Amino acid sequence: MSTETLEKTEGGAQSAEGASPYITATFRIRRFNPEISADAIWEDFQIEIDPKERVLDALHKIKWELDGTLTFRRSCAHGICGSDAMRINGRNRLACKTLIKDINPEKPITVEAIKGLTVLKDLVVDMEPFFQAYRDVMPFLVTTGNEPTRERLQSAEDRERFDDTTKCILCAACTSSCPVFWNDGQYFGPAAIVNAHRFIFDSRDEAGEQRLEILNDKDGVWRCRTTFNCTDACPRGIEVTKAIQEVKRALITRRY
Amino acid sequence: MTDEATTTAAGETRGYSVDNPAPVIEAPRARRAKTPRAPRMNFEMLGWLFMRLSGIVLVVLVLGHLLIQLVLDGGVSKIGFAFVAGRWASPFWQAWDLIMLWLAMLHGANGLRTIINDYAERANPRFWLKMLLYTATVFTVLLGTLVIFTFDPNIR
Numbered sequence: 210m211s212t213e214t215l216e217k218t219e220g221g222a223q224s225a226e227g228a229s230p231y232i233t234a235t236f237r238i239r240r241f242n243p244e245i246s247a248d249a250i251w252e253d254f255q256i257e258i259d260p261k262e263r264v265l266d267a268l269h270k271i272k273w274e275l276d277g278t279l280t281f282r283r284s285c286a287h288g289i290c291g292s293d294a295m296r297i298n299g300r301n302r303l304a305c306k307t308l309i310k311d312i313n314p315e316k317p318i319t320v321e322a323i324k325g326l327t328v329l330k331d332l333v334v335d336m337e338p339f340f341q342a343y344r345d346v347m348p349f350l351v352t353t354g355n356e357p358t359r360e361r362l363q364s365a366e367d368r369e370r371f372d373d374t375t376k377c378i379l380c381a382a383c384t385s386s387c388p389v390f391w392n393d394g395q396y397f398g399p400a401a402i403v404n405a406h407r408f409i410f411d412s413r414d415e416a417g418e419q420r421l422e423i424l425n426d427k428d429g430v431w432r433c434r435t436t437f438n439c440t441d442a443c444p445r446g447i448e449v450t451k452a453i454q455e456v457k458r459a460l461i462t463r464r465y
Numbered sequence: 466m467t468d469e470a471t472t473t474a475a476g477e478t479r480g481y482s483v484d485n486p487a488p489v490i491e492a493p494r495a496r497r498a499k500t501p502r503a504p505r506m507n508f509e510m511l512g513w514l515f516m517r518l519s520g521i522v523l524v525v526l527v528l529g530h531l532l533i534q535l536v537l538d539g540g541v542s543k544i545g546f547a548f549v550a551g552r553w554a555s556p557f558w559q560a561w562d563l564i565m566l567w568l569a570m571l572h573g574a575n576g577l578r579t580i581i582n583d584y585a586e587r588a589n590p591r592f593w594l595k596m597l598l599y600t601a602t603v604f605t606v607l608l609g610t611l612v613i614f615t616f617d618p619n620i621r
Contacts, residue, residue, distance in 0.1 A: 431509035
């Protein structure tokens with residue numbers, strides 16, 4: 210779903226023994242520093258790096274050895290925290306899950322901040338509108354009645370119903386790849402709808418109707434144009450557009 | 466490691482410094498807790514459903530229309546005042562054309578409305594483009610309806 214991996218097909222004859230695994234790759238990074246200039250510029254960095262390393266390793270190398278002012282977010286560096294979503298060669302990916310050999314290091318590799326959100330510095334964007342949309346869909350279990358004394362049981366089939374959307378790591382790769390979100394940022398965005406889907410189709414939750422009403426809004430699911438950018442961008446392989454369509458269907462069939 | 470890596474940001478300072486920073490870009494169109502919510506209604510859902518349903522009907526109506534007008538019975542050369550007058554003598558073709566007119570105009574107008582919402586970023590152009598669209602739609606629908614109902618085959 211995220212990045213296609215290149216499998217080595219030229220069989221047998223490996224390159225000369227003892228040859229360096231390193232290649233020289235150019236990283237063309239979109240730099241922006243509001244304290245220096247109101248304009249963003251592209252800046253090239255050439256580094257020697259093993260193509261089996263990840264883009265995040267290259268960014269580390271640049272920051273630690275070449276230019277300490279390069280600014281980007283990363284936390285776990287293993288594809289779980291969702292901090293380092295960025296636009297690499299024009300597609301939204303996680304820098305920590307993208308191997309350099311998979312994105313053609315012979316040409317300059319472009320790295321820029323995700324679109325549709327205000328850039329604060331270099332690759333760091335203001336995620337507040339994204340998380341506001343997330344909070345708006347009430348992404349938590351809502352129940353009525355007394356608390357059970359044991360865990361809330363659920364059948365395997367009921368759990369399977371929303372299994373796909375539990376995988377979201379809130380990296381914003383989907384929302385910031387959505388052309389409708391780029392326009393005015395008022396659309397809830399795929400990530401918020403995915404996280405609403407996770408509770409709307411949870412048999413233990415009782416606020417599905419409320420969440421559906423929220424997503425029935427002018428800027429809710431009906432602004433989705435099914436361009437599938439979100440499904441292509443999701444580093445977790447969530448079928449985002451399918452989830453959005455299921456919410457649309459629920460809005461129509463649950464009421465009429 | 467290489468000379469290319471030297472920062473070019475210094476060349477772009479334009480007099481900005483730590484004490485005189487460049488203007489910070491404006492906050493996005495944020496949806497904050499205090500932002501008043503739009504009144505909840507089903508209009509967007511009904512619009513979405515209308516597009517799907519009218520689309521299905523229009524496939525039949527429009528393809529049938531094109532087939533009759535342009536392909537069958539001598540093609541486009543047969544169309545004249547007498548051909549139109551003959552067709553509109555029948556309530557069936559009147560109804561066909563009326564339904565096609567209304568569905569196609571509303572379908573197209575709703576599609577353009579969503580496109581304007583998606584592409585016009587500022588509030589003012591967005592409003593005026595939609596007003597222009599609604600005016601043109603109402604005018605065309607009313608004029609077409611008027612013609613279908615008041616058509617006089619004996620006009621001189």
